[in-house]
Structures are given as structure tokens and as C-alpha cells.
């Protein structure tokens with residue numbers, strides 16, 4: 001095991017090809033740069049939506065979605081940009097949605113917190129804490145009834161674990177052996193409320209063992225660990241083995257919403273933030289790839305340039321796209337458009 005800052009990567013891993021390692025890096029890099037650009041543009045107040053950034057948490061969407069097919073489903077919460085992009089979402093459609101344009105993936109009706117794109121198998125994010133969990137469970141029931149070998153993955157935070165619907169969903173999923181993976185991104189806070197002030201035990205991965213669900217805990221900042229853990233759970237579900245619960249431990253670098261880091265609010269310290277930023281999922285992995293001679297500095301630079309060009313195009317597209325017309329206000333409320 002080589003130690004790169006505070007994350008351990010094993011040299012020359014046998015179960016993961018260099019091609020996959022580079023892809024994981026690229027997915028994380030893309031999410032990171034998209035988030036930074038949104039953060040930079042947000043103060044202009046042209047995006048009339050709250051934004052919940054996933055900076056610092058990029059390894060989880062990258063490592064999980066690497067195992068998913070287009071026909072598999074992903075559900076998430078308001079902190080869902082990374083999940084959408086990792087699932088193969090359309091960057092232009094994401095940015096246009098943030099700008100409230102008709103070309104947005106949710107047709108301007110959702111904003112940052114309600115991203116949906118059926119063409120990417122991304123069935124949606126919700127502003128309601130734990131709101132997507134029963135829907136993802138129902139989608140998995142649909143796969144089972146249709147005899148499809150697909151899986152439904154739902155991402156949620158440690159705060160969602162405090163909602164009763166997670167228990168209800170896991171109980172039902174175990175009863176029916178549904179192909180659903182419950183993925184908790186434990187960043188230790190729900191808005192400004194620390195996990196230790198809300199939960200008697202720090203044991204999210206074991207919390208539902210009474211229902212019989214396999215529970216995993218892994219380092220959510222180590223993309224290889226995320227990839228391995230998700231692989232086992234997803235393969236098991238795809239092969240009829242039923243659901244799993246995964247707790248990935250991570251940290252959000254920014255405030256609950258928007259770009260500030262919330263240190264001034266007093267619920268977390270600069271030291272804690274620094275400690276976690278030192279465990280950067282991207283930088284540590286980059287050092288590992290460089291040390292293993294899997295990528296050169298020049299290749300990284302080329303990747304960054306290509307991603308930044310794509311991002312610029314997406315913002316230009318979004319800003320040039322039409323705003324919705326007032327006469328269409330009631331459109332999409334009902335299935336027949338009336």
C-alpha cells in the first residue's frame with residue numbers, strides 16, 4: 001500500500017484496468033471543474049436556483065456510476081450534479097436547467113434540485129430529504145416485475161438516514177429481493193447539524209442489519225475503494241441477490257448551499273475542513289496515477305483544457321437558450337398537457 005497524503009492506494013491493483021482508472025479520474029475531474037465554474041458564475045445571480053455543490057465528494061458518483069448501464073436508474077437528492085454527470089447526463093442540459101431555460105434537462109421546471117433525464121436513466125433528484133428513496137425502491141420493483149437485469153441506485157445523505165422512509169424502503173426491498181442499492185454519502189452534516197448530535201451511534205452501514213440487508217462502509221474519498229464496493233453490491237443486485245446499503249464517508253467542502261464554506265457559521269471548524277481537503281479525492285488519486293506512470297502531467301493538462309472547453313460551450317449554450325414563455329406556465333402539470 002502506498003500512501004498519498006491521507007488516502008491509501010494499492011500499487012498495481014489487479015482487479016481494475018488502467019483504462020478504468022483513467023476514466024474514474026476523468027469523471028471526477030469533470031465534476032470538479034463543472035462545480036467550480038458554477039460556483040464562480042453563481043454570484044452573478046443569473047441562475048435563479050439554489051445550488052448545492054458536491055465539491056469534495058466527487059469519488060462517489062464516479063466510482064458507483066462506472067458500473068451502471070444506460071438502462072439502469074439513478075436517483076439522487078438536491079446535491080445531484082455529480083450523479084447526473086457520472087450517469088452520462090448531458091452537461092449542456094444541466095447548465096441550461098440551472099439557468100431556467102427551456103433546453104434544460106427538466107425543461108426549466110426543476111432548477112438545480114430537480115434534475116431529471118430519462119434518456120440517461122437519471123430518474124431524478126428531489127429537494128425532499130429521503131424523497132427519492134421510496135421511488136428508487138419502486139423502480140427496482142418495476143425491474144423485477146419486467147424481468148430486467150437492471151439496478152436502481154439511490155444516493156442520499158446522512159440526514160436522510162433519520163427519515164423513517166429509509167427503513168420502510170429497505171424492509172420492502174429485502175422482502176422482495178429488489179435490485180436496489182442504497183448509497184449514503186455520509187458527509188457528517190445535515191445542513192449545520194452534525195451527525196453526532198442527531199444519531200446515537202456512528203453506524204449507518206449497520207443500522208438496518210435487522211432487516212437482513214448487507215451493509216458496507218468505505219472511504220468515499222478513495223475512488224478505487226468506492227469502485228470496488230459498488231461493484232460487489234451492484235453485481236449482486238444484477239444477479240438477483242437483492243439490495244445492499246453502502247455508507248461512503250466523505251465531506252463537503254462548501255456550505256450546505258452555495259459557495260461559502262460555512263466555517264463562519266460555527267458548526268464546523270477550519271481545522272476540520274483543512275483536514276478533509278487534505279484528503280482530496282482528486283489530487284490524491286492524481287498523485288497515485290502519476291507515481292504509477294499511468295498518466296503524465298501533459299495528459300492531465302490536455303484533459304483539463306478539453307473539459308474547460310466543454311464547460312464554456314455548455315454555459316454559452318445555456319445563456320443563449322430561451323426562457324420559458326408565460327403562456328406555457330401550466331404545461332407539463334398533467335400527462336396530456338392540459
Ligand SMILES: Cc1ncc(C[n+]2csc(CCOP(=O)(O)OP(=O)(O)O)c2C)c(N)n1
Nearest residue numbers: 079127128129157158159160187189190191
Ligand atoms: C423532509 C425534509 N426535511 C427537511 C428538509 C430541509 N433540509 C434540506 S437539506 C437538509 C439536510 C440533509 O442533509 P443530508 O441528508 O446529510 O445531505 P447533505 O446535504 O449533507 O448532502 C435538510 C434538513 C427537507 N428538504 N426535507
Ligand SMILES: [Mg+2]
Nearest residue numbers: 157158189190
Ligand atoms: Mg450530510
